[in-house]
Amino acid sequence: MDERVRRRARVDGIVQGVGFRPFVHSLATRFGLSGHVGNDVHGVFLEVEGEPAAVECFLDSLTEKSPPLAVIESMAVEELSAQGGDSFEIVVSDAAGTRETLVPADSATCADCLHEMSDPADRRFGYPFINCTNCGPRFTIVRDIPYDRPLTTMAAFAMCARCESEYHDPADRRFHAQPVCCPNCGPRLRLRDADGLPLAGDPLTGVVAALGRGEVAAIKGLGGYHLAVDATHQDATATLRKRKHREDKPFAIMVADVDRARSLCVVDETEQALLTSPRRPIVLLRTRPDTALAAAVAPGNHELGVMLPYTPLHQLLLRRFGAPIVLTSGNVSDEPIAYSDDDALARLSGIADVFLSHDRAIHLRTDDSVVRAFRGRERLVRRSRGYVPQPVTLAWDFPRQVLACGAELKNTFCVTKQHHAVVSHHIGDLENHETLTAFTDGIEHFRRLFEVDPRIVAHDLHPEYLSTKYALDRDGVELVGVQHHHAHIAACLADSAESGPVIGVAFDGLGYGTDGTLWGGEFLLADLVDFRRLAHLEPVPMPGASTAIRQPWRMAVAHLLSAYGQHPQEDLDLLRRNEQQWPTVAEMATRGINAPLTSSAGRLFDAAAAILGMRNTVTFEGQAAIELEQAADRDEPASYPVAVTGGAEPLRVQGADLIRAVTEDLRAGATPAVISARFHNGVADMISEVCTSLREATGVSTVALSGGVFQNVLLLERATARLEARGFRVLLHARVPANDGGISLGQAVIAGARDRIAR
Amino acid sequence: LAHGAGGKATQTLIEAIFLERFRNPLLERLEDGAEFAVDRSRLALTTDSFVVSPLFFPGGDIGDLAVNGTVNDLAVSGATPLYLSAGFIIEEGFPVADLKRIVESMAAAARSAGVQVVTGDTKVVQKGKADGCYINTTGVGVVETEHRLGIDTARPGDSVLVSGPIGDHGVTVMLARGELDIDADLTSDTAAVSGLTAELLRSVPGVRAMRDATRGGVATILNEVATAAEAAVVVDEDRLPVRTEVRGASELLGIDPLYVACEGRIVVIVDGEQTDAALSALRAHPLGADADVIGRVGEDPPGLVLLNTAFGGTRIVDLLVGDPLPRIC
Ligand SMILES: [Fe+3]
Ligand SMILES: [Mg+2]
Ligand SMILES: [Zn+2]
Ligand SMILES: [Zn+2]
Incomplete structure (x- = not known):
């Protein structure tokens, strides 16, 4: 031998x-x-x-x-x-011992399955639930681990003899594919009317006809119900907006293939790879002018969220329907997406005309993920289906398991085990009971799925966040309060597999500061353990508190007061448009009546947008800033200068300089496009100026950019370029969002890092 | 010490400092007043201190607030208010004319509530040590009703009512400070509700609990009910009685009427079967003419107050920990 x-x-x-x-x-x-x-x-x-x-x-x-x-x-x-x-x-599985293996994420239908589905000779020809070991539902159908069929929602379907033999054949593509099934033994489609009564005929044909008539269809997908309409149908899209109580926030669309996406939007190589990846996120793309899309799909937006079919059902639907469809989460307003059949029928009956459903239960609700390409890389905006529960892997082990409860809006939570931080699916805004239940149930599910029993619970410092209150209600655990912007920067560090120290630039809407005021335009010297507030935007009052967030013109009034002192700028259109209210709002700002102070960068963008007359009130988070960004003339090179005052820590950055420059340029007749560009350039210059001066003071030459404001691509681009030109190494988010969806990861790594040094 | 808006911060403070040291069965219930037996009578005792700026406002002043507040605490516990004490802390240099005016309105309020101020005390403190004038009142009442009142007796199926429009007092006082140029035709709702509660208890056996919605507003009361009863309280936004003027001013000020103080409004929890009877009884009284059913007690989720919003969503109406700060990032 x-x-x-x-x-x-x-x-x-x-x-x-x-x-x-x-x-x-x-x-x-x-x-x-x-x-x-x-x-x-x-x-x-x-x-x-x-x-x-x-x-x-x-x-x-x-x-x-x-x-x-x-x-x-x-x-x-x-x-x-x-x-x-x-x-x-x-050899056979051994289910004993602790569970250290990871549950896979859901994955889009693979090429082999698509091929079989299109082959009239195949026994799964046209079958909307075809899958194999390389594709199909995973995380959304898992009830418990080990990941085996009896512990998934596929347990309800007994395999037929042919599926059974594929399942047990090591040479077969379906060997141990837990959701394996076929038309004889697997889930089936059904179509119901608005009252939940079954409709006769082929369900797919029925729903295609309904979409063709301009009706709203509720469609059960992988992680929940969507609401669908013909995206080229003016009335249908407008009707959906009205019924869903969604005024302006853009709808995502699904198109059959990359070519269709390209006919509506500009798609580069990176974006094409993202569109076709097995994770199948919604990809934010720049829209082409004059397409067939209805105006109500993404009113006034230059960007469109586009995804390709990710289940066999979506494949069949898009092949049959042809035109792009709006595919938006099945809910009213900001509630979580409906995922159980009864719940969908109850909650969506006033919205949908037909329900395309099936009998494979969804165990865990997950929304579609949203990504964009930036500098040739994927950047997560909302991390959910297809990405969760893949962990963020760290170079070190957590001494003890951590539960991090996340923020209030765009909530995710995070559990840790060994060197893994598992960030949850997107939970949503913790302001209604359904979302809060999704949060608490989700945590329980993760405890089982990853066999963790965290004794350390990390939370935000904001006393009114429901996630904070949840943490404070835990008994027998060690609580770790983490400042919001420190969490943002730590999330960026973990995302980049770094541990600091960095100059962390955390720009967002707002978060609770250690001094009890609202922060949001912060320069922090930070590592995973601690931070120092080195500089921040000069605080201004928010007249009317939360109302000032919904009504950016109030932030304009507050910023104008801070820029010009007591003299109201009566010649401004902004004030004329709000003639009735502005004297009172100005008084509230001046006297501090229900006007908490904030150093928020997001609110500075709101103010600039409002002064330019873009928007007095917003109907969704970040709307004014998004419109400001979209208005900018990208070829405009000029920039507004910003003063930094005070030698003592923390430095105070005068946002008022930007507001004055915007106002004076507006008076001088400059266009909003030019002003917006100069404003963005000014903020980018300010970031690099401040970082440069902080580098001199600290010797730290790495900058981390985090917080929702850095979803503004124009700002991100300009700030990064300027910092790099000055020799900084710049860390950006990629795998977790820069917005509050990343907060739970930041909290988790901070709690873990502190636990490490405490031992 | 943080300035308490009547929320969870105050509650935690009370439990940590006072309950810990004074602990006894009567105090432990943490009700607005205490109820105990003396010979064959059941008596109720309550006390309250009054601090308001400005001291005079449309519809009332600190004087009638001080009487009505204590009378109302007795009334909602099911007692018939009888006697009050009054303690004054007055800043040096406080105009005698103002003091006269305050005391006169106290006397008038006492007369209309059917109580007598039978003892009192006055202290004058140095200038700057008090904001004009503070008043403490203590009240004694007799309990003759057969009702076993208490927010912990609320149960699923019960209805939740309010005796009239909410937020009038708080918004009126805020505007009366004169810092803001808001024209609103508003007066405080300050009033003694003892007549109203007596009428309600007499005609509706299914009344489970009554509360006067003062500091922290109706939202705070509803949270107390949900917690005590371990039940859900579900209210409908479009059934909340809010005057147009209050709504307008609240929107401008960025405040939520649900959290704004009233001084003459009660929240009533009643057996669902007797909802109509309770509504009629309330409406039969001048102070309850605009009473309405605003929601109900449910099973799930225990301990939470939910608001069905006008467009079909639900929002959690939470107990505020301190001064409300925006939560939106
Ligand atoms: Fe944030
Ligand atoms: Mg009292
Ligand atoms: Zn496959
Ligand atoms: Zn089969």
């Missing part, structure tokens, strides 16, 4: 439920190796034996050619002595 070697390997990461064992089996067979492969609670274990060269090639291919949904975090290989044998086997 030739010389034979034997190796044992342990593979950790997302390696279960993604076709890893059949992949190992076919690879080993191809190289003529003997041995075995199996799953246990730690991941995948395997032994191979054969000629040395073949074993080496096998081990290389293992990481290089792993299945699309697998994520290999580590592989440990050890040498054994050869034992002989000539077969390669898949």
Whole structure:
């Protein structure tokens, strides 16, 4: 016999439920190796034996050619002595012990399945629930682990003989694909009318006809119900807006393929890769002028959220319907998306004309993820379906498990275990009961799924956040309060696999400061443990508190007062438009009547937008700032200068300079496009000026940019370029959002880092 | 010490400092007043201190507030108010004419509430040590009703009523400070509700609890009910009686009428079966002419107050920890 070697390997990461064992089996067979492969609670274990060269090639291919949904975090290989044998086997799972393996995220239908679905000779021809080990529902159908069919919502479907044999055949693409099914044994579509009564005929044909008539269809997807209308139908899109009580916030659309996306929007290479990735997020794209889309899809917006079909059902629907469809979350206003059939019928009955549903239950509600491309990279805006529950992997272990409760709006929570921080799906705004329930139930689900029992609970400092109150209600845990903007910067550090110290620029709407005022235009010297507030925007009052957020013109009044003192700028259109109210609002600002102070950068953008007359009131978060950004003339090079005052820490940055410059330029007849550009350039200059002066003081030359304001691509672009030109290394968000969706990760790593030094 | 808006901060303070040291079965209930037996009578005792700026405002002044506030605490506990004490802390240099005016309105309020001020005390403190004039009143009443009142007796199926439009007092006082140029035809709702509560208790056996919605407003009362009863309280936004003037001023000021103080409005929890009877009883009285059903007690979610918004959503009406600060990022 030739010389034979034997190796044992342990593979950790997302390696279960993604076709890893059949992949190992076919690879080993191809190289003529003997041995075995199996799953246990730690991941995948395997032994191979054969000629040395073949074993080496096998081990290389293992990481290089792993299945699309697998994520290999580590592989440990050890040498054994050869034992002989000539077969390669898949051994049975061992479910004992603790659960350290990771549940995979949901994944878009793979090319093989699409091919079968389109093949009239295939037994799954036209079947809307086709899937395999390389694709299909995962996280949304898992009730508990280990990830096996009986613990998913597919347990309700007994496999037919043919599916069963595919499921048990190591050579089959459906080997141990938990949701495997076919038209004989799997879920079925059904169509109901607005009252929930079944409609006769083929459900897909029925819903296509309804969309064609301009009706609103509720469609059960992977993570919940969507509301759909023909996106080229003026009346249908307007009706949907009215029924959903959604005034201006853009709708996302789904198109059949990249070419269709390209006919509506500009799509570069990165964006094409994002559109077609198995995660299938909504990709924010720049719209082309004069398309067939109805005006109500994204009123006044130059950007459109576009996604491609990610389930076989969506594939079939888009193939049949042809035109792009609006696909927006199935809810009223800001409530969470409906995901159970009864709930959908009850909550959406006043909105949808027909319900396209099916009998595969969704266990966990997840919204569509939203991403954009920036500098050739994916940047998450909303991280949910397709991404969750893939963990953020850190270079260090959490000494104790942490639960981080996140912020109030765009809430996510985060649990940690070993070196993993698992950020939850997008929960939403914690202001109604449904969202709060999704938050508390979600935490319980994660406890089971990841077998964690966190004794450290991290929370925001804002006493009125429902997530803070939830944390404070926990018994027998160690509470760690984390300042909001420190959490933003720590999230950016963890996202970039760094630990600081950095100059953290945290610009957002607002967050509770350690001094009890509202912060939001912050320059922090920060690492994962602590921070110092080195500089911030000069605080201004918010006359009417939350009302000043919904009514940016109030922030304009406050900023004008701070820029010009007591003299109201009566020649401004802004004041003429709000003639009735502004004297009172100005009084409130001056006397501090229900006018808390804030150093918010977001509110500065609101004020600028309002002074330019873009918008007096907003109907969704960030609306004024988004419109300001979109108005900017990108070729305008000039910039407004900003003074930084006070030698003592913290430095105070005079946002009033920008407000005065905006106002004077407006008086001088400059266009909003030019003013907006100069304003953006001014903020970018200010950021780089302040960072430069802080670098002199601290010696720190890395900057982290975080907070919702940095979703403004124009600002992000300009600020990053200026900082880099001055020799800074700039850390940006990619895997978690810069907005409050990233707060829970920041809280978690801060709590973990503090726990590490305390030991 | 933070300035208390009557929310969770105050509640925590009370429990940590006072309850801890004074602990006894009567205090432990943390009701607005205490009820105890003396011989064959059941008596109710309550006390309240009054601080308001300005001292005089449309519809009232600190004097009638001081009488009505204590009378109302007795009334909602089911007692018939009888006697009051009055303690004054007066800043040096306070105009005697103003003091006269305050005392006269106290006397008038006492007369119309059917109570007598039977003892009192006056202290004058140095200039700058008090904001004009503070008043403390203590009241004694007799409990003759058979009702076992208490917010912990609320149960799913019960109805929630208010005796009239909410927020009038708080908004009136805010505007009366004269700092803002807002024209609103508004007066405080300050009034003694003892007649109203007596009428209600006499004719509706299913009354479970009554509360006067003072500091922290109706929202705070509803949260107390939800917590005590371990039940949900669900209110409908479009059924909340709010005067147009109050709504307008609240919008301008950025405040929520649900959290604004009233001084003559009560929240009533009544057996759902007797909703109509309670509504008629309230409406039969001049102080309850604009009474309405605003919601109900439900099972789920226990301990929370939910508001069904005008466009079909729900919002959690939370107990505020301190001064309300925006939460939007
Ligand atoms: Fe934030
Ligand atoms: Mg009292
Ligand atoms: Zn597949
Ligand atoms: Zn089958």
